[in-house]
Amino acid sequence: MDSPKLILLFSGKRKSGKDFVTSIIQQRLGGSSVCAILRLSGPLKEQYAKEHGLDFRRLLDASGYKEKFREDMIRWGEEKRNADPGYFCRLIVRDVPQPVWIVSDARRGSDVEWFRCRYQLQTRTVRVQASEQSRRERGWVYTAGIDDAESECGLDQGVAFDWTISNDSDGPLLEEQLERVLRVVRTACSSDTGPQGVQHQ
Ligand SMILES: Nc1ncnc2c1ncn2[C@@H]1O[C@H](COP(=O)(O)OP(=O)(O)OP(=O)(O)O)[C@@H](O)[C@H]1O
Numbered sequence: 001m002d003s004p005k006l007i008l009l010f011s012g013k014r015k016s017g018k019d020f021v022t023s024i025i026q027q028r029l030g031g032s033s034v035c036a037i038l039r040l041s042g043p044l045k046e047q048y049a050k051e052h053g054l055d056f057r058r059l060l061d062a063s064g065y066k067e068k069f070r071e072d073m074i075r076w077g078e079e080k081r082n083a084d085p086g087y088f089c090r091l092i093v094r095d096v097p098q099p100v101w102i103v104s105d106a107r108r109g110s111d112v113e114w115f116r117c118r119y120q121l122q123t124r125t126v127r128v129q130a131s132e133q134s135r136r137e138r139g140w141v142y143t144a145g146i147d148d149a150e151s152e153c154g155l156d157q158g159v160a161f162d163w164t165i166s167n168d169s170d171g172p173l174l175e176e177q178l179e180r181v182l183r184v185v186r187t188a189c190s191s192d193t194g195p196q197g198v199q200h201q
């Protein structure tokens, strides 16, 4: 099994900026040769697109396309997860050589448990927070059945996040907040023993 030095599990509501923030972290760490961004929704969207004759690439981007199918994709993914909660987790960690893994879309307690159980020392959790106003400005529209369901609310309680990042244009500077996370990642990467004893700040 591949053994990463550090795994950052990101979660946050729709349009909080998970993709935006994780991509900055990847760039700051030196790009995709050092840091892999893994999406639980990647294999889900790929299989869903195949079965339903959809455009997989467009399901991955930040446009409105994926929103047309979100409710049904959630239902479809939950069927798989109910049968096997680690189904998508196992798929995304296959053959990942980079020392730092970012999972950009943890949504459920079972996602966090899966990583903590297998990579106890390496796993850290990061919450991306944004106001409803910021999220609306980025295109979010409240949708009953999605925004009040497990896919969006599964990690609202029950996880003591190692870091919470505020991603609002009128909030604390993003770069300064990310620097705290980056310091810990760099320390873990430069230590022979990995993240043991590396404290978050
Ligand atoms: N701090 C920011 N400054 C400028 N644009 C931002 C910022 N954060 C997010 N955005 C933009 O807002 C949009 C939504 O962000 P992003 O796709 O990262 O959110 P997300 O949490 O991954 O959303 P979803 O889960 O709904 O796909 C994107 O177009 C992104 O570029």
Ligand SMILES: C[C@@](O)(CCOP(=O)(O)O)CC(=O)O
Binding pocket: 014, 040, 041, 044, 060, 066, 070, 073, 074, 077, 105, 107, 151
């Ligand atoms: C179907 C689903 O994977 C869509 C995720 O899309 P995105 O991370 O918002 O691009 C959400 C879920 O798994 O509950």
